[in-house]
Amino acid sequence: MRPVGNGVTAAAGFLAAGVSAGIKPSGKPDLALVLSETRAAAAAVFTRNQVQAVPVVISRQRIRHGQARAVLINSGCANCLTGTPGRSDALAISRAVEQALSVRSSEVLLASTGIIGQRVPVAQIVRAIPGLVEHVDRAHHTAAAEAILTTDLQVKEVALQAQVDGRTFSVGGMAKGAGMIAPSMATMLCVVTTDAAVPAGLLRTLLVEAAAVSFNRITIDGDMSTNDSVFLLANGQSGAAIRPGQRSARVFSQALTRVMTELALLLVKDGEGATRLLHVEVIGARTTEQAQVCARQVACSPLVKTMLAGGDPNVGRIAAAVGSAPITMDPRRLDIDIGGQMVVRRGAVVPVSRTVAAQLLQADEIAVRINLHVGHGSGRMTTCDLTEDYVKINARYTT
Amino acid sequence: MRPVGNGVTAAAGFLAAGVSAGIKPSGKPDLALVLSETRAAAAAVFTRNQVQAVPVVISRQRIRHGQARAVLINSGCANCLTGTPGRSDALAISRAVEQALSVRSSEVLLASTGIIGQRVPVAQIVRAIPGLVEHVDRAHHTAAAEAILTTDLQVKEVALQAQVDGRTFSVGGMAKGAGMIAPSMATMLCVVTTDAAVPAGLLRTLLVEAAAVSFNRITIDGDMSTNDSVFLLANGQSGAAIRPGQRSARVFSQALTRVMTELALLLVKDGEGATRLLHVEVIGARTTEQAQVCARQVACSPLVKTMLAGGDPNVGRIAAAVGSAPITMDPRRLDIDIGGQMVVRRGAVVPVSRTVAAQLLQADEIAVRINLHVGHGSGRMTTCDLTEDYVKINARYTT
Numbered sequence A, B: 001m002r003p004v005g006n007g008v009t010a011a012a013g014f015l016a017a018g019v020s021a022g023i024k025p026s027g028k029p030d031l032a033l034v035l036s037e038t039r040a041a042a043a044a045v046f047t048r049n050q051v052q053a054v055p056v057v058i059s060r061q062r063i064r065h066g067q068a069r070a071v072l073i074n075s076g077c078a079n080c081l082t083g084t085p086g087r088s089d090a091l092a093i094s095r096a097v098e099q100a101l102s103v104r105s106s107e108v109l110l111a112s113t114g115i116i117g118q119r120v121p122v123a124q125i126v127r128a129i130p131g132l133v134e135h136v137d138r139a140h141h142t143a144a145a146e147a148i149l150t151t152d153l154q155v156k157e158v159a160l161q162a163q164v165d166g167r168t169f170s171v172g173g174m175a176k177g178a179g180m181i182a183p184s185m186a187t188m189l190c191v192v193t194t195d196a197a198v199p200a201g202l203l204r205t206l207l208v209e210a211a212a213v214s215f216n217r218i219t220i221d222g223d224m225s226t227n228d229s230v231f232l233l234a235n236g237q238s239g240a241a242i243r244p245g246q247r248s249a250r251v252f253s254q255a256l257t258r259v260m261t262e263l264a265l266l267l268v269k270d271g272e273g274a275t276r277l278l279h280v281e282v283i284g285a286r287t288t289e290q291a292q293v294c295a296r297q298v299a300c301s302p303l304v305k306t307m308l309a310g311g312d313p314n315v316g317r318i319a320a321a322v323g324s325a326p327i328t329m330d331p332r333r334l335d336i337d338i339g340g341q342m343v344v345r346r347g348a349v350v351p352v353s354r355t356v357a358a359q360l361l362q363a364d365e366i367a368v369r370i371n372l373h374v375g376h377g378s379g380r381m382t383t384c385d386l387t388e389d390y391v392k393i394n395a396r397y398t399t
Helices: A054-065 A083-101 A122-135 A138-147 A200-213 A247-269 A288-300 A302-310 A315-324 A354-360 A388-396 B054-065 B083-101 B122-135 B138-147 B200-213 B247-269 B288-300 B302-310 B315-324 B354-360 B388-396
Strands: A014-019 A031-046 A067-077 A108-115 A156-164 A167-176 A189-194 A229-234 A277-285 A335-338 A341-345 A365-371 A377-384 B014-019 B031-046 B067-077 B108-115 B156-164 B167-176 B189-194 B229-234 B277-285 B335-338 B341-345 B365-371 B377-384
Touching: A014 A122, A014 A138, A031 A054, A031 A122, A031 A138, A031 A189, A031 A200, A054 A067, A054 A083, A054 A108, A054 A229, A067 A083, A067 A189, A067 A229, A083 A108, A083 A122, A108 A229, A138 A156, A138 A167, A156 A247, A167 A247, A189 A247, A200 A229, A200 A247, A247 A277, A247 A377, A277 A288, A277 A302, A288 A302, A288 A315, A288 A365, A288 A377, A302 A315, A302 A377, A315 A335, A315 A341, A315 A365, A341 A354, A388 B388, B014 B122, B014 B138, B031 B054, B031 B122, B031 B138, B031 B189, B031 B200, B054 B067, B054 B083, B054 B108, B054 B229, B067 B083, B067 B189, B067 B229, B083 B108, B083 B122, B108 B229, B138 B156, B138 B167, B156 B247, B167 B247, B189 B247, B200 B229, B200 B247, B247 B277, B247 B377, B277 B288, B277 B302, B288 B302, B288 B315, B288 B365, B288 B377, B302 B315, B302 B377, B315 B335, B315 B341, B315 B365, B341 B354
Parallel strands: A067 A108, A189 A229, A277 A365, B067 B108, B189 B229, B277 B365
Antiparallel strands: A014 A031, A031 A067, A031 A229, A156 A167, A167 A189, A277 A377, A335 A341, A335 A365, B014 B031, B031 B067, B031 B229, B156 B167, B167 B189, B277 B377, B335 B341, B335 B365
16 A cells, blocks of 8 residues: 555546635635546445434435435535525535536535535525536645635545555545544545445445544544535446455455545544644453443543643543543553553552653653553544634634 | 521531641642531432542442531542552541541541642641641631632532421532533532431432432533532431421422532532533423433533633534434424524524624523423533633643
């Protein structure tokens, strides 16, 4: 496997575009299209929130066909809690894409991100679609990645190449998401494309598996969005054939997981107000599930996350988060280390010098390892610090 | 029932004191004693965190006897994650109290609050105890209430009088807690005293019931402390007898619940960085439990809490929090109002004018009512906003 450029158009036969349709008052790009030149197998995972945006409801229905040609994404408006009119809006926008591309409605996937409860400006979007379609190009992957951003500061693109049976294929993607990032679901907007040939059923299985260890292992603020969607399109143009139960499926799965994991880490790094990453690893848990629950509890604790922002270790906060998790544990066996430095040993804090303490949380990425010593389950979560800027951004993100 | 002064010494036969033992580097008061002149029936509820401070472990054991004379509380050091030495420290401190008061160890209850992982300065505390005991007085309730504070800005005292069978009794208490306040447990330090005569078993039942609808219905940051304890002492000096299943038990329960609810609201009002209260009421849920889970999910959402800080309504955040709760709901039936103004009706946002929107979140206390329309369960939670000051306070609260 080797990293390559081009993000969501790294794979052969994929094109992208991003334009300003005037949805965002700032005039920034807000409409993106990812297009496969040929019909692609397609899979998706969506938010588990029971309140779901209109595009999620529509795309969830369409993805059952297991194939797609295009993904249209707008930022600036979530099209959620908009009732029947919101559904008509989304269908009108989809029709404009279908007409401009001469594809069936079942081949167009939709996603939106932005303010909840406002109608999308249908006329503006419909007007922008012919220009958007005209702009699609393999070179325009970054324009597309820009057009899906909201409070993100950075464009998020990852791509790599791998080989099966002597054939090289690519997997590449783009993502957005800086707040409302929760650990228990699909978590944000992401489009991944590949020119490997993957049957739709296998594609879905591998996507769900990869999401479980990538996007579902990060948290920024624990809030669960109404719009989160991850799309995966495979058009087979590389000739690399991926088959269930064979080595090719393992290679493809590894490449997919790596692309999605790197995109997930880019999301946390660009978390609203974030200045540091925290990797929480739990080992010695009764079960894998308990390890994951414990890692999540620590990664979601506001006191742990503000400690990280301050860079001032207060290991009791980590232990308190562990103890509040609904898991089997014995405080007298608890070990915690930070960056390899043992700070809690058998349930008691290990005194460290002020110099050592002052260094513990100063790096850009901090690794905390928690050993429960009650079994062999392990799990991990990555989060960012909770800073004053997070509050500023979210107190002022406006109606 | 009528409010009276004197907090934790409002009830006859209770004395209190607060002094500086030098635990806090600032020199602020950090050691408090509440004393009943005569042996009192006693009950307590503690944190459900599996990592528990030494005083919690000791007091949990002692309270099984159902009686107590004294509660000793220190702030500035949690005595948690301190291993066997921490236990010896706490027992040495308890012995000093037992000797100064000539009481048995089983009659002394202990609580600590402050930094986790540091040893308590035993010698200093032991030295301060004779002076503390000398200071106890009915007039010193506020000194005691001050000595238990950490990052709190305000002393928290509440007391009231009620009558049963022509006899007047008092219930009064003090509390502390401004961060690490979680909704699913006892939640902070609190001592409530009464001169009613209540059998220990009934006392415990009524305490658990009152905690469920007071301290367990507030949240500041969702973090669960290792040290939370609520103590209730009843010395019977008023002659008012409280009997199970009788009207007297209902009257006492009402008085207790009101004192604890008012103390709980004082905690949220003094939440770290808090500027506004949010009362979340959920009705029309499938069950009472589901209503409570839903109310908690909304009250714990960082996006809802930062919205409150900004004073800028973004009702989608409330709906998203509702949808992420593990409850039975149908988004198409969801109604939400803020301060009586309908903002979501049958799952769609109700457009309101900018003038109305600008007013919705401007009051000091905001009421949000969520109607799920799927049953008759109801529940409520009170929380505060999440401000930049919360982050400042917790990023800098130091080792």
